[in-house]
Amino acid sequence: MRRPLLIVFIFLLFISFIYTNNRPLDNIKDKERITIEGVVKDKIEKDKYDQYKVEKYLVNDYSRKLDIKIGKIVKINGSIKSLDKMNFDDFNYGRYVKSMGYKGIIAIKRYTTIGENRFYTVLGKVKFSLRDTFRYLYKDKSDFINSLLLGQKENLTEQEKEMFSKTGTSHIIAISGLHTGVLCTMIAIIIKGINKFYKLLILTIMMALYSIMVGFSPSVARSIVFVVIMYMAIFLEEKRDGICTLSLIGTFLIINNPYIIYNTSFQLSFLATLSIIYFYKIINKYLKVGIISISLSANILTWPIMYYVFKGLPILFLVGNVIVVPVIGVIMNLSIISIIIFQFSVLISKFLAYLNKSIIIVVYYLLDKLAMTKLAYIEINNPKLVYVTFYYILIFSYMIYRELKIMKEQENGLQGYYKEY
Known part of the structure; x- marks a missing residue:
């Protein structure tokens, strides 16, 4: 087989789609009170609020009065919004948050500093x-x-x-x-x-x-x-x-x-x-x-x-x-x-x-x-998924055809594995 890792990757794509499709993003009640502890790994200053990355959560400070330093180990109390409730028009923002590797978004109410991580502080x-x-x-x-x-x-x-x-x-x-x-x-x-x-x-x-x-x-x-x-x-x-x-x-x-x-x-x-x-x-x-x-x-x-x-x-x-x-x-x-x-x-x-x-x-x-x-x-006012599907079928069909052709040539000793790539 020419590229077994590619086959594994494509297989996992399908498995991931089946596993995640129509599956609840979380089991959290909307605006439920939550307390988390962790290292502040980053701070992003947005137009209307400051956002902190604390472990697997995004923590939003809508007051913009808190100035939590990167590297601080903090205990945060706030309300968390259910990712399943975060659909805006045709954009599933909750799934986007999940795709970035985060468990949820917390609106911070208060916090206490309980330590410091020197690595993230310096960074x-x-x-x-x-x-x-x-x-x-x-x-x-x-x-x-x-x-x-x-x-x-x-x-x-x-x-x-x-x-x-x-x-x-x-x-x-x-x-x-x-x-x-x-x-x-x-x-x-x-x-x-x-x-x-x-x-x-x-x-x-x-x-x-x-x-x-x-x-x-x-x-x-x-x-x-x-x-x-x-x-x-x-x-x-x-x-x-x-x-x-x-x-x-x-x-x-x-x-x-x-x-x-x-x-x-x-x-x-x-x-x-x-x-x-x-x-x-x-x-x-x-x-x-x-x-x-x-x-x-x-x-x-x-x-x-x-x-x-x-x-x-x-x-x-x-x-x-x-x-x-x-x-x-x-x-x-x-x-x-x-x-x-x-x-x-x-x-x-x-x-x-x-x-x-x-x-x-x-x-x-x-x-x-x-x-x-x-x-x-x-x-494009109204993009059609069918056009996208048809386009990719054509392109990937060509790629598969070309791969099969190269594999056949390799069998005949006409081309080395690394000649093309």
Whole structure:
């Protein structure tokens, strides 16, 4: 069998769907009083409330008067809302919360601090120090930098989010394989001269810490683990298969949380990666332009999700990605270098930030002009599931046909297992 891990992953997808479909999300009475204890792992400042991540719960402070520090071990008392009661129009928010790995949302009434976790305390201080330094250096463009490097896209304006959405470049404000690839490359260059084992160890530890700091969302988990496994294969000089690696990661994530299959971030992340792995070489064989081939291949399996979930299609996504993708690595590297140099020279750091901000301003200007083009984006008022189903049947039929053809060629000794991927 060519890819047994892929078969296991697909099998688990079906099992998870059967297990979770029409099953109550919880057995909690709506607005029931609850007391929990745990470590505050993150804090998100939203428009109307502050949200804390405490163990497996999201804790909302609607008063915005509480300032609970990351790393504190707290005892929280409040009311919990039943996830089954959290349906808004056609969006099942309760299932989305479950897909993120949380048991529920608590409206906090009061809390007491009972201890401290030094690991999360240090990590929290580093995160907010980075955020505040970026705000000092980049001013009005700091929210973009913080979304790019820290995953804090909640502070972006609706106009900015709409601009990225209409130009098909929303993936740059959500930490994905593009971001982790740039970070891993930068780390690998910095630690270039050391032993392979220690290089792999340092890379793995740093990416693990980074994933915890930015929030271990499905897309972050997928991208970081995928990149680390790929680097592990390179360092160990072993052959690697992207689809098997992706299937292995997906299998672990589904076993850990069956509801993750309903997470749009998980769906887009996995489908985009699978699409690039499978279709990139096929397309690039004819186009010979890497950035266009990657953009086209990534969208082959993700367009139906954007059509059905987001009710719209970015038609000029190729132009948007040609504008953004080539400079993302430059922007990220300059951002990191500027914040490192900030510790030694504020003047040099400000100069680098000025150069970086100039690039961002140009990118914003071009994307804004593109988003205003009438042909840039098509809104879908009433997306049909039957179209999505038919599309995926056609695409996956082609992929299966091609896999069977390759397997037959392998049997005849015409093609090696790793020749294509």
